[in-house]
Amino acid sequence: MTIEALKQQLKEQIIEALNLQDTRPADIDDNAPLFGEGLGLDSIDSLELMVLLERNYQIKVEDPREGRKILQSVQSMAEFILAQQLA
């Protein structure tokens, strides 16, 4: 899967998992921060995104500091997933 296709898939999965009503994949900027600004997600959402990674990509993030970097944006999430799949 290309990174563009993965980012599109991630956006759809985030919208579904977090029940982001009235948000479409096109509304989510690849590089916009997911937390605080941008989508305005909070700490509970970060736990849900960790679960999303585990369920859909079999990636378990153990270190919270690492999680913070991975979940910065859709771009960082996609890059991390691809790196894990290649490893």
Next chain:
Amino acid sequence: MKFQCYIQSSCAISPQHTFQQDIFSEALQTTDTNMLQAWQPSYAGLIPPNSLRRMSKALKMGLAAASQCLAEGGIANPGAIITGTGKGSLQDMEKFIKDIQTYHETALNPTQFIQSTFNAVNGLIALQQQNTQYNNTFVHRGLSFESALLDALLQLSAGKHHVLLGGFDEVTPDQFQIKSHSGWWKQEKIHSAALLQHLSPGTIAGEGAVFFLLANQPGDHPAASIEGMKLLHKPSSHKLDTALQQFLDEHALQPGHIDLLMSGRNGDSNYQHFYDQVAQALPGIPEVSFKPLCGEYDTAHAFGLWLAAQMIKAGKAPQQWFPAGTVFPKAYRTVLLYNQYYGEQHAFILLKKAL
């Protein structure tokens, strides 16, 4: 038990159009599916969007009804937040359990776990109101709401000026199906408005969230005053009669002093004899049932109490909600509520016009 507290404000989300509506002009809502589902108002503006997107029906109903009740009562921070619920957020619990199976006890979503706990609504109310006062949730099946009411009274007696009291439960398709197998619901589909005329085993399911702001002083415009409550567990026929008589004696009431019997009659032939017995002990007293309006659920009595308080406050009944030929009282000063839950848990509540 004898006590007095005042209903300063109240709010109900129910299968009827009770939320911010004039119930005396709203049409009766019915179903022929044996499951009366609560009418859902628009929650935008009542609940922050970031919280709303995570919430199940029970949480939305509970938080919205509580917020509205506090707003109408003019009290942002009550001295206690006390609720009763039989099942809490079933929707979250079911999803969490299904996920345990689907994902083999791994990768479980924290939201469903957090929100499936019975005290989630209380927590949300406290967070929204930034309230750090006494906070308690009672989960005692058919006496969950009544237990919460009892605690509310104790808190008011102990010096709290205002207590937010609530009862809430939701119905889900899975729960409906599971309880169908246990004979809780009627096997044949009936029209909810004809529930009382259709006497057979089982009843119809319901749901709702009702909140009251109770005060230890009458205030300016109390809807009604709660004067007493009596709870019984699996009473014999004799015990039920005796308990009712004692309850009336405690309040120096003769049956003729009661204007209306508001009962939880629900068309279930297995338990109809309890309601018949209470009605026979109060000869000539008009009786109306609230279950055709809200269905059966653990905390349905809260809806009955809310409806009775509305009638007392307005001095009239929403007559369009009751079958043709229903006898209504001339005055609404003293209402006795009686409800029982599958023959095991019984409760009397005495409600009066606040003077």
